[in-house]
Amino acid sequence: MAEGVVTSVRGYRDIARMWTRAAMAYPASFWMMAVSGFAIGLLDFVGIWIMFHTNDSLGGWSLSEIAFLYGATGFGLAAADLVVGRIERLGQMIRTGRLDSMFLKPLPLLTQVCADEFALRRFARVFQAVVVLGIACTFVSWTPAKVLVTLSMVVSGSVIFFAVFIGFACIQFWTIDANEVANAFTYGGNTMTQYPLTVFPSEVVKGLTVLIPLAFVNWYPALYVLDKPDPFGFPEWLQFASPVVAAIMMSVALLVWRTGVRHYTSTGS
Amino acid sequence: MTALYLSVATRAFRRYSTYPAATLAGLFTNCVFGVIISYVYLALWDQQPDAGGYDSVDAVTYVWIGQAMLMTVMVWGGGATADLSDRIRTGDVALDLYRPVPLIGWYAAQDLGRAAYHLLARGVAPTIVGALLFDIRFPDSVGAWVGFALSVPLAVMVSFAVRFLVASTAFWLLDATGPATIAFTLTVFFSGFTVPLVIFPGWTRELVMLLPWAAYLQIPADIWLGQRQGWALVGGLALQAGWAAVLLGVCWLVLRQATRKVVVQGG
Numbered sequence: 081m082a083e084g085v086v087t088s089v090r091g092y093r094d095i096a097r098m099w100t101r102a103a104m105a106y107p108a109s110f111w112m113m114a115v116s117g118f119a120i121g122l123l124d125f126v127g128i129w130i131m132f133h134t135n136d137s138l139g140g141w142s143l144s145e146i147a148f149l150y151g152a153t154g155f156g157l158a159a160a161d162l163v164v165g166r167i168e169r170l171g172q173m174i175r176t177g178r179l180d181s182m183f184l185k186p187l188p189l190l191t192q193v194c195a196d197e198f199a200l201r202r203f204a205r206v207f208q209a210v211v212v213l214g215i216a217c218t219f220v221s222w223t224p225a226k227v228l229v230t231l232s233m234v235v236s237g238s239v240i241f242f243a244v245f246i247g248f249a250c251i252q253f254w255t256i257d258a259n260e261v262a263n264a265f266t267y268g269g270n271t272m273t274q275y276p277l278t279v280f281p282s283e284v285v286k287g288l289t290v291l292i293p294l295a296f297v298n299w300y301p302a303l304y305v306l307d308k309p310d311p312f313g314f315p316e317w318l319q320f321a322s323p324v325v326a327a328i329m330m331s332v333a334l335l336v337w338r339t340g341v342r343h344y345t346s347t348g349s
Numbered sequence: 350m351t352a353l354y355l356s357v358a359t360r361a362f363r364r365y366s367t368y369p370a371a372t373l374a375g376l377f378t379n380c381v382f383g384v385i386i387s388y389v390y391l392a393l394w395d396q397q398p399d400a401g402g403y404d405s406v407d408a409v410t411y412v413w414i415g416q417a418m419l420m421t422v423m424v425w426g427g428g429a430t431a432d433l434s435d436r437i438r439t440g441d442v443a444l445d446l447y448r449p450v451p452l453i454g455w456y457a458a459q460d461l462g463r464a465a466y467h468l469l470a471r472g473v474a475p476t477i478v479g480a481l482l483f484d485i486r487f488p489d490s491v492g493a494w495v496g497f498a499l500s501v502p503l504a505v506m507v508s509f510a511v512r513f514l515v516a517s518t519a520f521w522l523l524d525a526t527g528p529a530t531i532a533f534t535l536t537v538f539f540s541g542f543t544v545p546l547v548i549f550p551g552w553t554r555e556l557v558m559l560l561p562w563a564a565y566l567q568i569p570a571d572i573w574l575g576q577r578q579g580w581a582l583v584g585g586l587a588l589q590a591g592w593a594a595v596l597l598g599v600c601w602l603v604l605r606q607a608t609r610k611v612v613v614q615g616g
Contacts (some may be wrong), residue, residue: 257374272385
């Protein structure tokens with residue numbers, strides 16, 4: 081097991097390095113895209129600021145509190161997009177036969193799929209999220225426990241988004257054109273968790289707690305860190321449950337992946 | 350000539366209609382985003398019931414018009430012009446230049462065909478879903494319907510001209526993905542897909558309402574909502590037509606410059 085992980089990480093690193101070198105063959109494009117990646121996130125946040133220019137709060141949360149939510153979910157999504165995001169092109173890899181050739185290489189299939197066309201420029205969005213989260217953190221009154229919960233939130237949030245990317249990309253093993261469905265959960269989940277969940281009906285919040293537990297990316301830990309009572313009256317231990325949820329989600333995603341691979345019979349011909 | 354353009358447009362329409370699973374998947378995602386943003390705007394307009402001169406029904410309607418128009422005006426880039434930048438890189442554009450049809454017209458016809466498909470396939474369903482789930486507004490006069498019907502193709506033409514300019518940077522850079530990313534970043538923000546342009550603060554609102562990106566969503570939406578009537582409606586259409594004409598003119602100039610370069614390089 082441990083040995084397998086080391087092989088995977090090493091293999092991923094080698095493939096990523098190769099793609100990075102390839103991208104650097106067009107340095108102008110690389111930098112334009114990296115700067116744009118940063119600007120996309122920034123303008124997205126400017127959008128939220130515009131909503132606030134006449135209000136002091138949205139759903140009962142202030143701008144600095146929403147920045148905390150925004151930075152946390154933005155980090156999770158951007159990290160997942162950087163590391164495993166290429167899996168959304170699974171259908172294309174199936175269509176072109178690229179996936180078949182990956183079966184022949186001595187590296188776990190999932191590692192190869194995620195590392196394929198690795199794009200370092202996506203780091204720009206991770207950086208942008210860190211900037212917003214960092215600024216939001218200056219408004220928090222810190223305790224050692226809050227530091228721990230924040231760190232666990234950032235790591236668990238990323239792992240939860242890893243799992244969402246992998247799990248929903250597997251739909252493409254069955255219908256190779258339907259990659260956009262996954263966007264509803266990855267980017268849609270990100271958009272949703274940028275805002276305090278108080279703006280949504282309580283059924284949605286229950287769904288985000290139990291069905292597709294994206295509320296653990298930032299909402300529950302943020303309630304603890306920002307000293308806010310849970311407006312839906314859910315148990316307090318949920319605020320510390322993010323790592324457990326992340327571990328469960330990752331296991332489920334890997335199970336779905338394995339089922340998908342077993343179902344896969346190549347496009348033939 | 351018109352018959353030729355029409356048949357190019359029809360082929361493009363059919364080309365996009367061959368992927369029903371992709372269309373369904375896209376519709377699902379549009380609807381999920383529509384629901385999410387609707388709730389956010391409802392919370393915002395609950396705090397401030399007349400933000401930007403909209404009421405909460407206008408705001409939610411705006412969200413669904415946005416989801417319906419997203420693919421028609423190709424906010425994220427792509428469409429016929431994506432083929433163009435590839436063909437410039439591979440050199441196939443030389444074939445396009447040999448055709449007995451002007452290159453811009455050839456691609457514009459394809460893009461209008463594509464837009465017609467996306468308006469039907471990706472526009473109607475989100476509007477219905479939005480109307481079923483939320484309280485939304487429909488145009489309440491013939492003038493508004495006619496204005497909207499004129500406004501959408503103008504929006505497509507402005508968007509096409511911007512995407513054409515982006516694609517033609519490939520003549521100089523070979524790889525147009527950098528400029529494409531910059532263009533799409535600006536488009537998402539300044540066309541009103543991030544937040545409606547009407548709620549931009551102070552003078553920035555007046556400014557962004559005059560930029561070419563206002564033609565993508567804000568002007569058609571304001572006509573639909575009845576925010577632009579009479580001379581304001583005409584003014585909106587004129588602004589769209591003006592930008593379309595100016596930008597297509599720039600496309601023509603850029604193309605002339607680029608073809609000289611192709612000849613100098615010897616193909």
